[in-house]
Amino acid sequence: MSKLMLKKFISRIAVGSGLLSLVSLRVKNKGLILMYHRILDSVQKEKYFIQPGMYVLAETFRSHVAFLKENYTLLSLPELMARTKNGQNINKCCAITFDDGWRDNYTHAFAVIKEYQVPATIFLATEFVGTNRLFWPEELTFFLQKFNEDSRPESDPLLSRLREKLRNQTSPPELFLDAAILELKSWRPEERHQLLVFLRDVCGTVQPERLFINWDEAREMLASGLVSFGAHTANHVLLDQVTLQEAETEVVASLQTIKDKLGAVPDFFAYPNGNYTNRLKSLLKQHGFKGAVTTKKGWVEKSSDFFAIPRVGMHQDVCSDLALFEARTLLRRF
Numbered sequence: 001m002s003k004l005m006l007k008k009f010i011s012r013i014a015v016g017s018g019l020l021s022l023v024s025l026r027v028k029n030k031g032l033i034l035m036y037h038r039i040l041d042s043v044q045k046e047k048y049f050i051q052p053g054m055y056v057l058a059e060t061f062r063s064h065v066a067f068l069k070e071n072y073t074l075l076s077l078p079e080l081m082a083r084t085k086n087g088q089n090i091n092k093c094c095a096i097t098f099d100d101g102w103r104d105n106y107t108h109a110f111a112v113i114k115e116y117q118v119p120a121t122i123f124l125a126t127e128f129v130g131t132n133r134l135f136w137p138e139e140l141t142f143f144l145q146k147f148n149e150d151s152r153p154e155s156d157p158l159l160s161r162l163r164e165k166l167r168n169q170t171s172p173p174e175l176f177l178d179a180a181i182l183e184l185k186s187w188r189p190e191e192r193h194q195l196l197v198f199l200r201d202v203c204g205t206v207q208p209e210r211l212f213i214n215w216d217e218a219r220e221m222l223a224s225g226l227v228s229f230g231a232h233t234a235n236h237v238l239l240d241q242v243t244l245q246e247a248e249t250e251v252v253a254s255l256q257t258i259k260d261k262l263g264a265v266p267d268f269f270a271y272p273n274g275n276y277t278n279r280l281k282s283l284l285k286q287h288g289f290k291g292a293v294t295t296k297k298g299w300v301e302k303s304s305d306f307f308a309i310p311r312v313g314m315h316q317d318v319c320s321d322l323a324l325f326e327a328r329t330l331l332r333r334f
């Protein structure tokens with residue numbers, strides 16, 4: 001039985017037996033913040049540029065929102081955190097967040113947000129807004145698939161090093177890609193850059209259609225009164241891998257650009273990849289942020305560190321039906 005089948009089986013039993021209701025006592029008086037990235041209507045259409053574990057299908061997202069609307073009080077992230085800070089009741093309160101500012105948040109998620117009239121917050125990596133740029137994991141996903149399809153010989157020491165590291169992880173391809181991205185996150189930025197330069201050179205440049213929202217789309221979402229925006233750096237830099245000064249430049253640039261382009265102050269920040277340090281937390285406080293979200297799994301309460309706010313991440317494999325979705329939110333290891 002595959003891991004996913006097993007999870008589906010366990011989640012159904014947990015829901016059916018009432019076990020989940022029992023577990024939910026653990027999160028009584030705590031708030032839930034969900035983290036999404038991409039919302040897609042078809043995986044096939046964009047397969048080269050999808051990092052596995054980064055998307056939820058539009059129909060799945062719709063079922064989540066319908067379920068949440070029925071069972072939770074949906075609040076914007078700033079509202080949820082203000083209530084938490086003031087010691088107000090946040091039992092069964094939930095905020096929806098999206099990281100990065102993908103164009104599909106506008107083309108697919110926004111329709112659902114409007115249909116159900118629910119609030120959401122999108123964290124923007126501002127230098128990607130309105131551009132054809134790619135994040136390195138998407139670019140790498142493209143190149144590695146190309147490379148495999150064309151079965152090219154490897155002639156770069158960094159690529160050999162990556163392959164060597166992952167030699168036990170060859171199938172299925174999604175797991176290989178996940179493992180490759182995870183491995184590369186631990187490399188120095190210069191090494192990642194060098195590997196990409198090599199792959200670009202061999203495979204040719206990639207020219208996908210625009211993958212990130214533009215400022216007009218952001219303004220339209222903001223004007224709906226349902227969507228608010230937070231900052232997520234300018235260039236999606238992993239902030240603990242650069243100097244504090246470089247980190248500050250990234251943070252300030254994203255803060256300022258959002259203010260200039262949208263006329264709204266982003267009160268909250270999302271650390272790219274969830275990477276943070278105590279110095280980064282202080283830096284954000286200095287620049288007036290009210291809090292920052294991470295990728296650490298958990299629910300929020302008054303005693304939570306507002307500059308290391310936990311969330312529950314959603315991607316298609318772990319939340320394709322409502323039993324899985326509920327288990328994902330309530331069980332630690334799901």
Ligand SMILES: [Zn+2]
Pocket residue numbers: 099100232236271272273
């Ligand atoms: Zn991100």
